[in-house]
Amino acid sequence: MSGRKKKKHMNSSPGLMDLNVMPFVDIFSLLCTFLLFTAVFISIGMHTVQVPFLAPSSGVPPNSAKPELNLKLRVDTSQLRLEASGGSVGRAGQNFEFPYTDPGLVDLYNKLAELKGANPEEEKITVSIDDDLTYESIIKVFDSIRISKAPLTVPGPKSTDIESDKQPKLAGSLFPKVILGDITP
């Protein structure tokens, strides 16, 4: 037996290997910094409105026996006044008044949902707004014309994917074509 001894390379901790994670941390910190600067924390939405002279016609044929439903909503600082004529309401028309409060906006929405249920093909509503109303107040009214988070008191247009154990949801906007009646050409 020779007296040679073989040198063995031994780690400080046999069976364990050190992993250098510092470059990993460097990349992560740079990536986080970049993404934080480009992140969007405010989600932006849009309400679309039109001006009168380009108001498209509704889906009702012009020679139909049933007259087109005309909806006019007048908004001032204390009151909402809905004038409806034609369609299921009849030529004589009806007027509805609601206070400009949160419950009033819910009542307005419910009335519009009722009218939409009786006239599903109608999509247009003309809105006249008081000059002293702020943009925030106007948007609240537009939200009521479209979708409201309040529960419906009357059934409205229902979505095709109704879940049996949940309240039926609206398929979309009640009257998506909002025309500002004050903007005359």
Added chain:
Amino acid sequence: MASIQDDNGENVSLNIMPLLDIFSILILFLLMNFSSEPITVDLKDGIDLPNSTIDVALDDLPRVVVNTKEIIVAEKPVVSLDGNGAVLAQDMKQGAILPLYSRLKDVNQEMTAKFKEAQTASNGGIAMKPPSLVLEIDKSVKFRLIKQIMKSGQQADFVEFKLMVSKEIE
């Protein structure tokens, strides 16, 4: 595990695994946020948008920014407002704001020219949408001013206006 050696030659270890956990979760969140909003908007100073329940996302259209001090079109101030947030009398003509109308007319002509180029490139495959304008308005602005702005846009052949709002978090 990161480690350093102090003056006595002893190793001091720092457990950075929780840091990596936080970083990885934060990056996942920011990557999802980055990919879900294709169009980003930097709100101008002095603009506080009202909240809304609408879920329609923003389009890439010309923007008119309205705060309590001025009206800005395509990053350039066009009209200054007085202390009450109203347009000065010399800038008004026939119910519309004259400098704003001139600027919007130029913007509409640029948009029409770009559309015609795109239509030529696609051999007539693109249909022109109605000229639209995005309005970024502070929530305290009165409708009187908004009406004047829309009238100016209407005279510059813009027929559809998209009112920018901040989506409510449910």
